Amino acid sequence: xxxxxxxxxxxxxxxxxxxxxxxxxxxxxxxxxxxxxxxxxxxxxxxxxxxxxxxxxxxxxxxxxxxxxxxxxxxxxxxxxxxxxxxxxxxxxxxxxxxxxxxxxxxxxxxxxxxxxxxxxxxxxxxxxxxxxxxxxxxxxxxxxxxxxxxxxxxxxxxxxxxxxxxxxxxxxxxxxxxxxxxxxxxxxxxxxxxxxxxxxxxxxxxxxxxxxxxxxxxxxxxxxxxxxxxxxxxxxxxxxxxxxxxxxxxxxxxxxxxxxxxxxxxxxxxxxxxxxxxxxxxxxxxxxxxxxxxxxxxxxxxxxxxxxxxxxxxxxxxxxxxxxxxxxxxxxxxxxxxxxxxxxxxxxxxxxxxxxxxxxxxxxxxxxxxxxxxxxxxxxxxxxxxxxxxxxxxxxxxxxxxxxxxxxxxxxxxxxxxxxxxxxxxxxxxxxxxxxxxxxxxxxxxxxxxxxxxxxxxxxx
Ligand code: NAD
Numbered sequence: 001x002x003x004x005x006x007x008x009x010x011x012x013x014x015x016x017x018x019x020x021x022x023x024x025x026x027x028x029x030x031x032x033x034x035x036x037x038x039x040x041x042x043x044x045x046x047x048x049x050x051x052x053x054x055x056x057x058x059x060x061x062x063x064x065x066x067x068x069x070x071x072x073x074x075x076x077x078x079x080x081x082x083x084x085x086x087x088x089x090x091x092x093x094x095x096x097x098x099x100x101x102x103x104x105x106x107x108x109x110x111x112x113x114x115x116x117x118x119x120x121x122x123x124x125x126x127x128x129x130x131x132x133x134x135x136x137x138x139x140x141x142x143x144x145x146x147x148x149x150x151x152x153x154x155x156x157x158x159x160x161x162x163x164x165x166x167x168x169x170x171x172x173x174x175x176x177x178x179x180x181x182x183x184x185x186x187x188x189x190x191x192x193x194x195x196x197x198x199x200x201x202x203x204x205x206x207x208x209x210x211x212x213x214x215x216x217x218x219x220x221x222x223x224x225x226x227x228x229x230x231x232x233x234x235x236x237x238x239x240x241x242x243x244x245x246x247x248x249x250x251x252x253x254x255x256x257x258x259x260x261x262x263x264x265x266x267x268x269x270x271x272x273x274x275x276x277x278x279x280x281x282x283x284x285x286x287x288x289x290x291x292x293x294x295x296x297x298x299x300x301x302x303x304x305x306x307x308x309x310x311x312x313x314x315x316x317x318x319x320x321x322x323x324x325x326x327x328x329x330x331x332x333x334x335x336x337x338x339x340x341x342x343x344x345x346x347x348x349x350x351x352x353x354x355x356x357x358x359x360x361x362x363x364x365x366x367x368x369x370x371x372x373x374x375x376x377x378x379x380x381x382x383x384x385x386x387x388x389x390x391x392x393x394x395x396x397x398x399x400x401x402x403x404x405x406x407x408x409x410x411x412x413x414x415x416x417x418x419x420x421x422x423x424x425x426x427x428x429x430x431x432x433x434x435x436x437x438x439x440x441x442x443x444x445x446x447x448x449x450x451x452x453x454x455x456x457x458x459x460x461x462x
Contacts, residue, residue, distance in 0.1 A: 003029060003124075003197050007081035009111050011035035011044055011070060013051055013167070013274075013343060014128060014160050015087030020059045021171040023068035025201040032069045032077040044070035052342040052369045055168035078118045083194065086111050086139075087128040087160070092278045102285040103132050103278070112139045116146035119153075124190045126156045130279055132286050133217040136180075154190035156181045157212050159219030164273065165340030177207045180215020220283045224299055227276040229264040231305035237267040237457030238312065247457025248439065267457040269352065269410060269437030270309040272337030274345035277303055310348050313456065314355035317408055317435050320454055326360030329429070331404040333397055334411020334438075335367035335375050342369035348437070349410035350378050353391075356408075357383060362390045366400035368413055398423065406433035412440045425449050 008019035011033045023031040035041050043050040045064070049057060060068070071077055078084060088111055093104035108129055115125060125143065127136055136155045143153045157180035162170040177198050181191040195207050210218070237247040247267040255262030271277075280303050287296035318325050337347035344350065353363055357379065365375055372393040379391055394400035397416065401407055401424050409416060417440055425432055434446055436455040443453045443460055453460050 001082065001193060003082045003193055005029065005081045006031045006083050006085065006197070007074075007077040008033040008085045008087055009035075009074065009078075010085075010087035010089070010107075010129070011037070011040055011050075012087065012089060013053075013164055014162065015085065016044060016049070016051060017053055017056055017059075017162065017167040017171060018085070018087065018128065018160060020056065020063060020068060021168065022197065023063040023066075024059050025172075026197060027067055029197065030067050030069070031063075032071055032081070034071050034074040034077045036072075036074070038072050041070050041072050052340075053164065053167045054340055059168060074114060075118045078115055078123075079120060081123065083124045083126060083197070084115060085126045085128045085158075089274075090129045090131055090278070091274075092281050100285070101281045103130075103282045105131065105135065105138070108135065108139065109142060112142040113146060115153075116143045119151050120148055122152050122154075124154045124156060124193060126158045126194060127216070128158055128160050130159060130219050130223075130275065130282075131157075131216060132282055133213050133220070135216060136212045152186075154181070154186055155212070156190055156194055157215035157219075158194060159215060161219070161222060164343055165338055172201070174202065174206065177202055178210065178215050178218055179207065180210045180212040180218075183211060220279050220286075223276055223279040224283050224302065226264055227271055227280055227306070228299075228302045230266075230268070230271045230276075231302045231309075233265045233267045234270065234309040234456075235305050237309070240457040241459055244459055250457075267439060268309075268348075268412075269313045269456065270306045270348040272345070272347040272349075273343065277306070277346055309456075310351040311355070313348075313435070313437055314352050316454055317352070317356065317406065317433075318359055320433060320435070320452070321406060324359070325356055325405075327362065328406070329362045329364060329404040330356055331364045331366070331397075331401045331407045332356075333366055333400065333407060333409045333416055334413055335365055335370045335378075336411050336413075339411055339413045340369075342367075342371075342374075344370055344374055344378055347378075347410070352408060352410055352437070353379055354382060357387045357390060360390075362392070364392050364394060364400040364402075364404055366394045366397050367411065368415060398427065402427050403429055405429045406435060408435045408437065409441065410437050412438035417441065421446055421449055421451070425451060 008015045019031045019033045040050045088107040090103045092101050094101050140155050179191050179194055181187040191209050240247040251265040254260050255265050284296045284300050335349045375393050432451050434451045434453050439455055446453045
């Protein structure tokens with residue numbers, strides 16, 4: 001059977017771009033993206049999409065109404081589809097007085113129950129969400145226990161490896177597509193059908209097939225390895241700051257070793273985003289459940305190092321400002337967890353901002369793609385209502401830095417490199433401090449202007 005209709009459940013950062021690119025590359029396939037969030041679907045059907053991702057607007061504009069549809073009618077879309085992608089969120093849940101943390105699969109479970117209830121014909125169900133290893137088994141139990149007579153399901157694991165900020169590029173030209181399935185004639189046939197969808201634009205050599213559990217675990221492993229590299233270089237940044245070594249030089253020196261490679265060795269204020277910490281916690285929890293405490297402890301260290309890095313950076317800001325930031329005005333440039341996205345989930349900027357608010361600072365925040373409401377929601381979620389008066393959100397960097405004691409750079413947006421720092425210096429209270437949490441600025445130039453500059457992994461003596 002050739003796939004003619006696809007239903008994508010979940011219109012978020014993964015489901016929206018993934019389905020849009022499938023629609024772009026497979027004009028003969030009808031793709032319908034559904035979500036329980038009516039407002040989000042309305043935005044996908046409007047000129048202002050619910051997420052910012054370079055190149056996404058153009059893809060959606062080209063396909064929407066042709067073979068790409070956004071809808072809240074989940075039942076109809078499921079009924080009509082040959083193949084269903086589950087791309088719902090799998091956030092972290094806490095349990096046991098906050099001690100335990102694991103993936104919350106309630107949205108995946110809900111989705112499986114709806115599919116079972118609605119499907120009147122055979123379906124291929126594809127896990128695109130990141131899930132614990134062996135989640136496909138639980139999904140299959142739900143489908144088989146609730147399905148209509150005569151309907152059968154094949155379940156595949158097809159994790160998504162896109163990175164926010166480069167999602168369209170990653171989807172159009174991925175390093176690999178991973179498909180895991182059951183080793184049976186039906187399982188192999190389902191893998192083949194999904195592979196044929198991708199073969200519309202991706203060469204066969206890049207489509208890697210495995211058993212279901214390897215595929216599920218590979219996604220967690222990939223994110224764990226990426227996060228581990230960041231925590232490793234960040235751990236060395238702390239050594240650099242007390243020894244006089246420069247972490248950028250160390251990263252370049254070790255990255256030249258072809259066994260190590262140069263990517264993902266950029267020291268910073270710490271990693272963020274909705275995935276790294278969540279997937280590490282997921283891996284740690286699985287290892288604990290499997291009675292592998294040493295393995296769990298190993299991966300837990302990657303998270304602990306990230307927390308330490310964020311705390312180290314925030315403390316550096318406070319200590320440098322004469323050990324008190326009470327009533328001091330501090331500009332935070334960048335609130336998204338990385339450049340080229342408006343996503344703030346687990347952004348290090350939230351940690352830094354909260355630490356400064358806790359110490360009594362007045363914050364002036366600017367991010368090119370994060371709206372005021374989202375910044376306020378993030379900061380008010382764990383703060384008391386009094387701090388609201390100490391948070392000010394600006395529409396540009398120059399307004400944000402006016403009359404501030406310090407500029408704290410939390411996101412590596414290109415526009416921050418291009419700012420007129422002479423002008424900024426003239427606008428700030430003296431002595432004027434810059435804390436570069438992303439190591440993107442020209443520190444010597446800033447020092448020559450008159451700033452006191454601090455960064456990660458390098459002592460800047462003057
Ligand atoms: P998201 O929160 O942006 O989107 C998830 C969407 O699913 C939401 O719009 C939500 O309303 C919808 N949803 C929840 N339950 C639903 C239901 N029963 N029916 C229909 N819609 C439902 O999340 P995301 O960032 O797109 O991530 C989705 C999954 O992909 C997660 O498991 C994540 O770990 C994984 N992933 C994310 C990224 C990333 O960069 N964001 C990359 C790779 C993998």
